[in-house]
Amino acid sequence: xxxxxxxxxxxxxxxxxxxxxxxxKATSVEIMGDIEAAMALKTGQADYYLGACNTGGGxxxxxxxxxxxxxxxxxxxxxxxxxxxDEISASVQAGKTAFGFxxxxxxxVVPVVIAAIFQxx
Amino acid sequence: xxxxxFTRLIAVDSGKLIVIAMIGAISSMxxxxxxxxxxxxxxxxxxxxIEGRMSRGVLLASSFALSFGLVIGFGLPFSLTAPIILxxxxxxxxxxxxxxxxxxxxxxIASGIxxxxxxxxxxxxxxxxxxxxAMMPVNFMSALSKVGDPIIVCFSLFPALVVAYQFGYRKxxxxxxxxxxxxxxxQSVGSLSFGxxxxxxxxxxxxxxxxxxxxxxxxxFAMREKAPxxxxxxxxxxxxxxxxxxxxxxxxxxxxxxxxxxxGLTAVAATMSMSLLAEGPVSLQLMAAGDANGxxxxxxxxxxxFIPLVATTAIATGVYxxxxxxxxxxxxxxxxxxxxxxxxxxxxxxxxxxxxxxxAIWLDRYPGVKACGDHIRTAITKMLExxxxxxxxxxxxxxxxxxxxxxxxxxxxxxxxSKRPLVEMAIGPIATIAVGxxxxxxxxVGLG
Numbered sequence: 001x002x003x004x005x006x007x008x009x010x011x012x013x014x015x016x017x018x019x020x021x022x023x024x025k026a027t028s029v030e031i032m033g034d035i036e037a038a039m040a041l042k043t044g045q046a047d048y049y050l051g052a053c054n055t056g057g058g059x060x061x062x063x064x065x066x067x068x069x070x071x072x073x074x075x076x077x078x079x080x081x082x083x084x085x086d087e088i089s090a091s092v093q094a095g096k097t098a099f100g101f102x103x104x105x106x107x108x109v110v111p112v113v114i115a116a117i118f119q120x121x
Numbered sequence: 122x123x124x125x126x127f128t129r130l131i132a133v134d135s136g137k138l139i140v141i142a143m144i145g146a147i148s149s150m151x152x153x154x155x156x157x158x159x160x161x162x163x164x165x166x167x168x169x170x171i172e173g174r175m176s177r178g179v180l181l182a183s184s185f186a187l188s189f190g191l192v193i194g195f196g197l198p199f200s201l202t203a204p205i206i207l208x209x210x211x212x213x214x215x216x217x218x219x220x221x222x223x224x225x226x227x228x229x230i231a232s233g234i235x236x237x238x239x240x241x242x243x244x245x246x247x248x249x250x251x252x253x254x255a256m257m258p259v260n261f262m263s264a265l266s267k268v269g270d271p272i273i274v275c276f277s278l279f280p281a282l283v284v285a286y287q288f289g290y291r292k293x294x295x296x297x298x299x300x301x302x303x304x305x306x307x308q309s310v311g312s313l314s315f316g317x318x319x320x321x322x323x324x325x326x327x328x329x330x331x332x333x334x335x336x337x338x339x340x341x342f343a344m345r346e347k348a349p350x351x352x353x354x355x356x357x358x359x360x361x362x363x364x365x366x367x368x369x370x371x372x373x374x375x376x377x378x379x380x381x382x383x384x385g386l387t388a389v390a391a392t393m394s395m396s397l398l399a400e401g402p403v404s405l406q407l408m409a410a411g412d413a414n415g416x417x418x419x420x421x422x423x424x425x426x427f428i429p430l431v432a433t434t435a436i437a438t439g440v441y442x443x444x445x446x447x448x449x450x451x452x453x454x455x456x457x458x459x460x461x462x463x464x465x466x467x468x469x470x471x472x473x474x475x476x477x478x479x480x481a482i483w484l485d486r487y488p489g490v491k492a493c494g495d496h497i498r499t500a501i502t503k504m505l506e507x508x509x510x511x512x513x514x515x516x517x518x519x520x521x522x523x524x525x526x527x528x529x530x531x532x533x534x535x536x537x538x539s540k541r542p543l544v545e546m547a548i549g550p551i552a553t554i555a556v557g558x559x560x561x562x563x564x565x566v567g568l569g
Contacts, residue, residue, distance in 0.1 A: 008498060009499040009502065010499055011495070012286075033358055033488070033491065034433070035358040035361075035433060036358050039358070039361075053161070053162075054498065054502060055160065055161070055191065056162070057160075057187055058160060058161030058434075059161055059162075059430050059495075059498075060162070061162060061165070062161055062162060062164060062165045062433070062437070062438075063165075063433060063434075063437060065165035065166065065169075066165045066366075066434070066437035066438055067437065070165070070166060070169045070174070070175070075162070078187065079191050079194055079195060079543075080189075080190030080191075080193070080194050080541055081186075081540075081541055082540050082541070082542065084540065100162075102544075103499070103502065104537075104542065104544075104545045105542075108540075
């Protein structure tokens with residue numbers, strides 16, 4: 001499983017969190033610029049895109065939506081709202097591959113989404 | 122005295138009402154026609170709507186979901202502490218209003234009217250709440266302004282944090298030390314009179330000077346990082362983006378006049394003498410404290426940090442932001458004259474739009490600057506979280522000694538376990554408002 005970290009803020013923390021949770025199951029966890037990361041997802045060089053920003057949908061997903069398509073993207077956490085664990089799992093099952101959330105949601109959201117991804121594969 | 126200062130800031134004169142009504146109207150109309158929206162996350166959804174993959178209803182629901190929490194939990198609490206309107210409160214609202222009005226000639230006009238009314242309601246509503254708070258038996262308005270006290274000195278530390286994020290702890294520590302030395306040195310010099318040649322000595326602001334030097338170091342480090350040499354014929358990522366989306370860039374340029382007008386008006390609203398709109402929580406607090414230079418430098422750093430984000434989302438979507446890359450706020454803070462601010466704001470917006478593609482391609486050569494932009498936003502968020510938490514605890518404790526500390530810490534820690542969390546940096550202001558209201562309730566039941 002190949003992960004790319006796009007978005008705008010807290011990329012290092014996000015990449016470390018993904019590496020820690022995915023362990024050996026992740027073939028690669030790469031930090032990229034948001035455009036490169038979205039391109040990697042679109043061209044199939046990456047399987048999943050994760051990004052953070054202050055709103056969960058702005059810098060986190062903007063390029064992913066513009067380049068890879070809105071149907072691939074979902075905001076899992078935004079100011080004042082985090083999706084429930086079931087909703088997150090359901091979105092992974094439904095084939096979403098790019099996930100956005102706010103920096104402060106990383107600890108709440110990433111474990112759930114990583115677990116859902118490995119459950120699906 | 123502090124209360125007097127508030128009254129002056131919040132005084133609703135006809136000039137302020139006209140400016141905010143016009144900005145509200147134009148922003149709503151640009152959102153209605155999908156020319157510009159403020160929320161960076163809404164911009165990529167607009168082409169989905171224009172090109173028929175998303176209905177206007179779904180777009181409206183998404184825009185509401187994106188903006189509502191931010192207005193209530195971020196824009197308004199900060200606007201109340203100063204009280205200067207944080208621009209998010211206004212423009213996230215006009216994003217939604219524009220999309221809510223139908224896509225027709227009537228809808229276009231209606232969006233302008235509703236947008237103007239929203240701007241006026243925001244200004245008058247803010248004043249009414251401040252008046253209401255001031256009428257309560259336990260008046261906590263002056264304590265509320267203390268929430269921002271730590272920011273007023275801590276803001277000059279953010280370049281050190283940016284350098285640490287980007288180039289490691291040791292370099293960050295070096296910049297931190299340089300910032301502190303710069304602060305001390307400026308403080309010891311005090312004021313410059315150039316050997317008595319100036320009648321009025323120029324008083325140096327230690328925080329501003331320290332920030333200025335730290336920012337120079339920060340951008341020096343960022344600019345030194347050059348892009349790896351690309352193989353013959355290969356393109357940088359932004360250049361690729363410009364290539365793919367050239368039609369969308371033309372769309373922005375076609376619609377530039379409303380944007381130019383909006384830029385000019387925003388610059389007027391951002392002048393110190395009007396003090397109507399602020400671009401972010403830090404410059405808002407500095408404006409409220411009367412520190413124009415500090416506010417200017419922070420606004421400048423933030424605007425530079427927004428170039429990559431605004432340029433790439435604009436190029437990829439063909440939709441701009443009503444405030445562009447936020448340089449219009451810098452123009453307002455740099456001049457205190459409404460006419461000059463208006464002209465400068467218009468000119469800046471015009472140039473931003475003309476140079477949109479060029480700037481993005483230029484940024485390919487300096488990947489360090491783009492990364493620096495991301496780190497500036499992370500660093501400012503972190504700095505605000507700490508400063509506003511401490512400020513909120515001090516302010517709350519001034520209102521309710523003892524319990525104030527406990528309530529703010531309690532809200533902060535419990536929030537982290539919530540599925541509907543408040544924006545962490547807004548907890549200081551929100552908790553302090555809550556403590557102020559609680560203090561009044563306790564007074565009424567005879568416990569205060």
